[in-house]
Amino acid sequence: MARIPLGCEPVIGSLVPSKKRDYRVTNRLQEGKRPLYAVVFNFIDSRYFNVFATVGGNRVTVYQCLEGGVIAVLQSYVDEDKDESFYTVTWACNRDGSPFVVAGGINGIIRVIDAGHEKIDKSFVGHGDSVNEIRTQPLKPSLVVSASKDESVRLWNVHTGVCILIFAGAGGHRNEVLSVDFHPSDMYRIASCGMDNTVKIWSMKEFWPSVEKSFTWTDLPSKFPTKYVQFPVFIASVHSNYVDCNRWLGDFVLSKSVDNEIVLWEPRTKDQSPGEGTVDILQKYPVPECDIWFIKFSCDFHYNAAAIGNREGKIFVWELQTSPPSLIARLSHAQSKSPIRQTAMSFDGSTILSCCEDGTIWRWDAVSSSSSSSSSQV
C-alpha cells in the first residue's frame, strides 16, 4: 500500500495478549467430513441466545450450548441435492416471531427454514451463482441481505418471500461479493465487499417505499417489482486484495482482507458527490497466518470483542473498542490445526465457537477465576 502520511497513521494493536479473559476448550465435535463454513448464534430472539446454527456440505444443523461445555443437537436439515454446499447461514424471523434459519451456498438458492415448525418455509431462487454471505437486519429481522458470486447483493423479505432490491449494475461490484452487513442503527445502509478489493456502502433510502411494500405483498413473490440499486454511496479502496469480511462497528467499518489484519476505518462521504469520499483508517488488528480468503470474524452482541480464526486453527480475540486495540486472548489447541472459516461469539462473549475445514466444531468458554471447576472434556 502507499505510504501512509504523517498524522493519519492507524493505531496498531499489539499481539501480546492482555490476559483479561482466558478461554478453554470445553467441547469438540465432529459434524461430518465436509468443511464447515459458517457458524452463527441467534441474536434475534433472546430466548435463543444460546442456540446456534452451522452449515457445511448440504447440511444445516441447529445446536444449543448448555452449561459445562455441553452442546445439544436440536435440529438437522439436509438438502436433497448432494452437490449443494452451504457457505453461509443466519438467523431471522417472520413477523410472528417464528425463528427462521436462512442458509445459502454454491447452488445460489437461499433456503429459508422455519425452525419453529422444522420445515422448509421458502426457497429464494434468483442469484445466478453461489451465495457467499447472508445477514439479517437487526431492527427488522424479516429482512435479509445476501452477497453472491454473481456480483450482486440482494435484499429479501423472508416474511413474504420477495426479492426487494438488487444492489448491482453500473456502480456495483466487479467480481464476487464475499461479505455484506447491515448498519446497526441506520436501516438504509449496508456495506458489501468482495473480490474486486473494494468495500461499497449502499443506501436504500430512495427505495424505502419498496421495502415497506414488501411487508404487505400478497401476490406471487415473482411479481414484486424488484428494483435495481446501481450506484453505491461510497466506494472504499482500503485493501489491495480480496476483502472477505466486513462488519459495521457503529459508524465505522471493520473489514478484512487476506493480508493478516482486520482494519477499522471511517468512511467520510461527501454529500454533494455521492460515490466519492475519503477513508480514514483508524486502527488495525493484526491476525497472523490469516492469508487465505474466506475467513470471517464475528463479534459479540455489544461489539466489545471480535474473534477470528486463522489458517492454522488458532483464534485471536480482539477487544474492538479500545484504543489502542488490545488482544484479549490467543486461543490455540494442539489438535486444532485446520483452517477456521468462521467463529461465533455468544451474546456476552463468554463462549466462542469455531468451525473448521475438517468438519469440527470447537467450543471455547471463558474461564472465570471463581468457577475453575469447569473442565474440558477433550
Add this chain to the structure above:
Amino acid sequence: MASKPSPSPSASRSGSLQDTPMAKPDESAPESEEIASVIESLKRHVVDERCVSIKERMEKNRHKLASVTSHLQKLSMERRNSWINLADSSHDLLKKRQDDAIGMHSGIGTSSGDKDSDSHQEDSHASTAVLLGTSIPPGKNSVRPIRLPEVRKLPPYTTWIFLDRNQRMTEDQSVVGRRRIYYAQNGGEALICSDSEEENVDEEEEKKYFLESEDYIIRMTIKEAGFSDAVINSLAECFSKNTDEIKARYESLTKDEKTSVDSLHVDSEASSLNSFLDKDLEAALDSFDNLFCRRCLVFDCRLHGCSQDLVFPAEKRPPLNHPDVENLPCGEHCYRSVSKSEKMPTEDSPELGDTKDNSVQPSSGSAGTRTTARKKHTPCARKKARPSQSESASSNIKNMSDSSDSEIGPQHTTSTSHLSPSKTKLCGKGGVSQRNSKRVAERVLSCIKKRQKLIGSESDSVASGGLLGGDAKLSSSPHRENEDANSSSQKNSKSRSRKTELSVQNVQGVARDGISSAMVADPPGSSSDVTLRKDDYADGNSRKMELNDNLSWKAFEKSLFEKGVEIFGKNSCLIARNLLNGLKTCVEVFQFMRQADKRLAYQAGDAANCLGDGYSKFDQGNNEVRRRSRFLRRRGRVRRLKYSWKSTAYHSIRKRISERKDQPCRQYNPCNCQTACGKECPCHLNGTCCEKYCGCPKTCKNRFRGCHCAKSQCRSRQCPCFAADRECDPDVCRNCWVSCGDGSLGVPNQRGDNYECRNMKLLLKQQQRVLLGKSDVSGWGAFLKKSVGKHEYLGEYTGELISHREADKRGKIYDRENSSFLFNLNDQFVLDAYRKGDKLKFANHSPDPNCYAKVIMVAGDHRVGIFAKERINSGEELFYDYRYEPDRAPAWARKPEASGSKKEEASHPGGRAKKLA
C-alpha cells in the same frame, strides 16, 4: 536552542517572512542532530495527538453503539415476550427441543440420563435433542435429519447491465494493462489472466500536497530551530520532499496566517452571485461542445464518448425562418405589446392616422426647435418635406431612394440629424427598396456623425448613435404622413410609424426639460422603451438609466444574443424566449438589437459601400430576400441530389459491397473536410463513405446518397441502402420518412407515394419482445413472444464496445468460463455483451439456426440486428450461428457428430471463441 525560540515564534506569527530568513543565517545554524531531535519530538507529538483523537472518536462511537445495541437487546427481549403472549398455543419445535435439551442435561446432572431422554419423546416428532460432550455417547439416539426438497437451480449468470444501445467500454472495466485475478469455474484457484507484458504498475503519484500535520511540523520546527538550510534539509528528508517545496510551503503558510487575519476584516459576501454570468459564452459552450454528442443528441454519450472532434458543416444553415407569427406578441414583455400599450394614449386607432400625424408633426418640429438652434430646425423641416413628397408622387421607389440619397447626403452635413429617418419608412416596401434606403440611411448616419463631431458635443460615439436612432424615428413621422396618403396598407410601416410617433413625443418631452445632453443620451433605447422611461426622464434620471441599459448586459448574455441572431435572425421574441429566458425580456433584447444595429452601422459608417453586406447580415428586413434565395438553393440541391445509378459514389460503394465479403466493416469517423472531399479525406482513406455527420458539403462525391425507393419499401437488394447493409436515413434518402405518433397529429409532407420504408427498424427501435428463459440446449435462452415472418427484424444485439486487443484478453477469460458474448463488429471494435447487453445475448448458437445476425450501418454507427431466418412461432427459442472460427466452438455448439463431452471441451486451451457475423 533555548534562547532562540523566543524571537522566531514572534517572527513567524507576525507573518513577516523576510525577517526570519534574514535574521537566522547570521546566527550559527543549529546542529543537525538538534534539528532532527526537534523534528522527531514534533513527529511524536503529532502521532500522540492522532492516537488521542482516535481514542476520542472510538469512545464516542462506543457510546453511540452501546445505545444501539441496548436498543437491539430490548427488541430481542420484546420478541420473546410477544411470542409468549401471542402464540403460546401453537407449538414451537425449536423451543421444545431447547427445553428438552435442558431437561436432559439437568437429568444427566442428577442421574443417568439415557432413559430420561426416552421418556421425553412423547410427541409425533420422534427425534429430540442429542447431548454431546457429556459422558454419555450419543449412540443410537441421534437427531433425524429433516429433508429439504431439491429446488432446481438457475443456470449460472453474472449480474449484467441492460443496455439499450451499445456503449464504449469505460476505462475501469478494461482488462488490458491491469493485473487482475479471476477465478476459474471449478478449480477454485486463482488464475492470473493478464499477460506480464505491461505489468510495470506506475508508481503512485507522490502526493504533493501537505497535510495539516506536516504543516504543523514545518511551522513548529522553524519556530524552534530557526529558518536555515539545515533545518529545511532535514525537514525535507523527513517528509521525503525536496527543499524547494518545503520552503514554498513555509512561505505560503506564513502568508496564510497573515491573510487569514486580514480576511476577517474583508467582507466576504461579494462573491458568488451569478458568477457564471460573467463568463464568456465560449467558455460555457466549451463544456457543451465536449459533453454533447451531436450524433446521438444526448449529453455524455457513452457510444461516441466525450471530446469528440467537432465537425462543423461546410454549409452554413441560414437563420431559421419564422413564418408569420409576426404580429402576435410573444408575451407580456414583448416589444410589440409594450409599444402598443404605450401607444394607446396618443393613438386610438390606425384610422385616426391623419389627425395624429398632424399633431405629431408640429410637436416634432417644436422639439427640434427647442433642442438646438432654431436655424437648424428650419432646413430640416424643409428637407423632410421634399423626400416625402417625391415618394408619394412616384411609385418607383428605387428612383426615389436614389434621389433622396443624393439629396440628403449633402443636406445632412449642413443640417440636422432629423433628416436621416427617411430610411425607416422605406422598409415597408420590400427588399430591394430597403437596401437602397438603408444605404441612404447609412450615408445619412455618417453625415450626422461628422456633424456631431463638428458640433463638438460631449457625447461619445455610442451616445451619438443613440441620438441617431431617436432622430431617425423622429424624422420618420413626417414620412409616414405621406405613406398614409399613399397607401397605409402595409402593417409594418404602420406599426413603425406608430412607434416613431411615440418617440417623437418622448423626445419632445425631454427637450422640454431643456437638457440637450439628456436628449443625446436617451435614444439608444428603442422607441417603446423610451416611452416607458419617460417618467424617469422627467425626474432627470436619464443618465443613470442609460448606464444601466448598457452595462446590464453581461458578456455572457451578449454572446448568447449574438448566437441568437445567428440562429433566429433578428427576432427578439425568439431570442429572448429561447436563449435569454429569465435573463432578459423581449423588450430588452429588442432594444439591444437596435443598439447593436446602430453600432454596426457606425462602424461601417465612413464607407457607405461596405454597408450593404454588413448590414444585411443583421437586418431583419432582409429576410424576405434571403428566404427567396434559400428556396432557390433548395431547388438546386434537390436536383443535384437526384439519384443516379451511374454516379461515381454509387460505383465505388457497389464495388465495396462486392469486395467486402468476409472483410470486417470499417469504423466510420466523420471527416472535417470543408470542401468536397478529395483523395486525402480521412473517410476516403479509411474506405468509408462520407455521412451526414461529415463536414463536407452534400455534393461530396464520397457521400452515400441514400436511396430513392418507393414501392419496394427498401426491402430488397434493389435498394442501394439495403444492398450496402445500411438502414435508410430519413435525412438522406428521398422517400423514406417517418410518421409521428398515431397520425392524429397530422403526417409530415409525404414524400414518394406513401410507401413506408421497411429499412429503418433499428433506428426506430421497432423490435420484437424477447423473453428470457431456461434454454433447451444450454444455460439460458432467448425466446420470442410473438410469431414473426421470414426476415423480420427481431432486435438488436447490444454490448460494450471494446477494442480487439481487449477482446483477445477477455476472450481468454471467457473461454475458461465456457461462455462467449463477443461479437466482431468492425475493424476497430468488438461487442462484448458479458457485462452489459440485452436479452438477445442469451440466444444460443446452433449450426442450424432460425435467426441470423447482420451488421448494419445505422446513422454512421455499426449495429448488430438479429433477423428471423425463417418463420418463427411464438414461444420458440432463438438460435443463430455464432460462426465460430473453426475448432473454436464449444462442444455443445458443434454439429452432433463432432461434439465431444462438454467437460473435455471446457479445458481447451488458447484462442477465443468469438462470434462472427
